[in-house]
Amino acid sequence: MSQSPAPDQRIPVIVGVGEIVDRPKEIAEGLEPLDLLEQALRRAETDSGAKLLGDIGSLDIVNFLSWRYRDPEKQLADRLGIAPAHACFGPVGGESPIRYLHEAAQRIARGECHVAAVCGAEAQSTATKAGRAGLALPWTPFAHDVEEPKRSAAFQKPMAVKLGVFRPITVYPLYEAATSAHWGQTPREALAESGQLWSTYSSVASQNPNAWLKKTFTSDEITTPSPDNRLIAWPYTKLMVANPTVNMGGAILMTSLAKARAAGIAKEKLIYPWGGASAEEPRDYLIRDQFFESHPQNAVLKAAMDLVEGDGQKFDAIELYSCFPCVPKMARRTLGLGPDVQPTVTGGLTFFGAPLNTYMTHAACAMVRKLRGGGNLGLLYGQGGFVTKHHALVLSRQAPKEPLSQDTSVQAEADRHRGKVPDFVTEAKGKGTVESFTVIYGGKGDVEHGVVMMRTADNARALARVPAGDTSTLKHLQNMDRTPVGSTGDIVTADDGVLEWRVG
Numbered sequence: 121m122s123q124s125p126a127p128d129q130r131i132p133v134i135v136g137v138g139e140i141v142d143r144p145k146e147i148a149e150g151l152e153p154l155d156l157l158e159q160a161l162r163r164a165e166t167d168s169g170a171k172l173l174g175d176i177g178s179l180d181i182v183n184f185l186s187w188r189y190r191d192p193e194k195q196l197a198d199r200l201g202i203a204p205a206h207a208c209f210g211p212v213g214g215e216s217p218i219r220y221l222h223e224a225a226q227r228i229a230r231g232e233c234h235v236a237a238v239c240g241a242e243a244q245s246t247a248t249k250a251g252r253a254g255l256a257l258p259w260t261p262f263a264h265d266v267e268e269p270k271r272s273a274a275f276q277k278p279m280a281v282k283l284g285v286f287r288p289i290t291v292y293p294l295y296e297a298a299t300s301a302h303w304g305q306t307p308r309e310a311l312a313e314s315g316q317l318w319s320t321y322s323s324v325a326s327q328n329p330n331a332w333l334k335k336t337f338t339s340d341e342i343t344t345p346s347p348d349n350r351l352i353a354w355p356y357t358k359l360m361v362a363n364p365t366v367n368m369g370g371a372i373l374m375t376s377l378a379k380a381r382a383a384g385i386a387k388e389k390l391i392y393p394w395g396g397a398s399a400e401e402p403r404d405y406l407i408r409d410q411f412f413e414s415h416p417q418n419a420v421l422k423a424a425m426d427l428v429e430g431d432g433q434k435f436d437a438i439e440l441y442s443c444f445p446c447v448p449k450m451a452r453r454t455l456g457l458g459p460d461v462q463p464t465v466t467g468g469l470t471f472f473g474a475p476l477n478t479y480m481t482h483a484a485c486a487m488v489r490k491l492r493g494g495g496n497l498g499l500l501y502g503q504g505g506f507v508t509k510h511h512a513l514v515l516s517r518q519a520p521k522e523p524l525s526q527d528t529s530v531q532a533e534a535d536r537h538r539g540k541v542p543d544f545v546t547e548a549k550g551k552g553t554v555e556s557f558t559v560i561y562g563g564k565g566d567v568e569h570g571v572v573m574m575r576t577a578d579n580a581r582a583l584a585r586v587p588a589g590d591t592s593t594l595k596h597l598q599n600m601d602r603t604p605v606g607s608t609g610d611i612v613t614a615d616d617g618v619l620e621w622r623v624g
Contacts, residue, residue, distance in 0.1 A: 126523040128378035129234070132225035134391040134515070135380050136172065136373035137485035138163025139330045142243065143367065150246030152259035153184050154192065156369030157241045158199050164237070164371040170383035172373055177233030178206040180220035182240030182478040183213070183269060186247045190263040196239075205233065212269045213504030214441060215511040217480040218396070221500075222513050222528060224374050225393040229524040234379040240478025241369035248365055275403035279546050279583050282618065283571050284560050289361055290353045291506040292444035293558035294573055295411050299446055301605035302412035303453075308600040311355055313459055314445035315339030318360060318470065321442055325467025330482065332366045332473030345565065354559035354570075354598060362443045362474035370481035372488070377519070391488045394520045396500075396513035397423035399534040405506045406581065409539035411556050411573075414450060416510045419534040421454045421501065424512040428497055432456045435514075436495030439483040441503040442468040451501060465490045465498070477504070484515075491517050542581040550577045552584060552611045552621050554604050557597050559586070570597055572621040576611070584611065584621035596623040 138160045144150040151159070165173050179202075181193050189195060193207040206227065210216050217240060224236035250257050276286040284290055300310030319339045325331040342359045345351045349358050375383070380390060399416035401408055421432075428434035432455030440448035440463040452461045466472050466486040469479050480502040487498045498515040511528075552574035559570040570586030570593065586593045597604045609624045 131377040132228035136164035136168030153241040160369035160371035175235040178236035186244040215502035215504040218502040218511040239371035240481040242475035294556040296446040298411035298556040301603040315343040321468030325471035362469035366473035368475040394514040415537040416534040419530040420510040438499040584619040593623040
């Protein structure tokens, strides 16, 4: 039995969005993250057409890494002259802006506040240039005593770290190879799909006034290695990975419908959160059951589709997280969408830019503008870690028929599909079968080494190195017309005790 609609003071609506892109002529003139946050919020308030910042009762700041502050949420609140009951500077994760938006909407639905703000900013471009120039920036002093958040290597096995497969750029290719093999694609076909998808992202970025790189690239330009587009980790080139060296701020203001009406905000400004879902994989990617699909991603996207009659084609606009091509390729299949999908309203983390954890804040801004301009239903899908944390949120120009659910987790559904996880070993001999692989490149385009994730004769999982000098095995791994996934080779133990894999 459906519930009756919520009263207006319990219906959350997005009323304002604001973005800022900072391209200083001089390094020292660059704005620090707190400045970008404040300006983005003031722009969101201007966009709403009402005075709202003073009434913020819920403030979430997406974690930033380009500068370190002590209690940035309190410093921002002080700048705005407010004391929100909820003020949070959250953990690292590319899905976190969507989660914060969802949680803010739930706070409004519970009656805990009437105005909420979600914002994020990075000034990595300026910080990097200043570091290279040995320039001290006139910013809020860097808080050296504040602990840096744990990332990547902290959650991975020592062998993954030793072989270099502990960073996003070297782990996502493992999903790339496994998924394309599972879908029956040759590596050439998989690369062509990635290139076409990324070309579409670049086309959207070229039309987004807030994008860092406003240029449309062809599929071949994106996938073909060159001095300006070097291979980083097979099969990903520089133009296929996220670009974090940007200066950007984004903010979203949300109120109750009653507050929006009382403030005189125009009806055509209002965008309604309908709901969404979240789920996670284990942070140590080597204790996942397989790499050709993500059970949490599937569960989250299917829950979002359930809000629109179970049909991914009902969405008039979507934003599929785009740190690396395998992610939207997996997502569009789960949504039942074809290779000609329009996967973004923003431009993607390569071309729009990747202000680390806060890209989806900008995607939410872009989606609000898109829905205001036409179309009814929008899907925001964010992801963090190594296909680890997933969150989706459905937005609409129309009010939801039922109150916003307070239960967002679909973890049980994701876990229900989880298969047996193989034991991980660092000693093995005999034959090894390729589960997935990548080849890691140096800064000058030279091969450092290959890495094979393999299954041993007794079905344990292991990581093995392929030395740069083993050209026949590397040639086998990089065959564009036949995937090496599923092929069998010899396991040997190198002098340093590390397993190596050689084509049979």
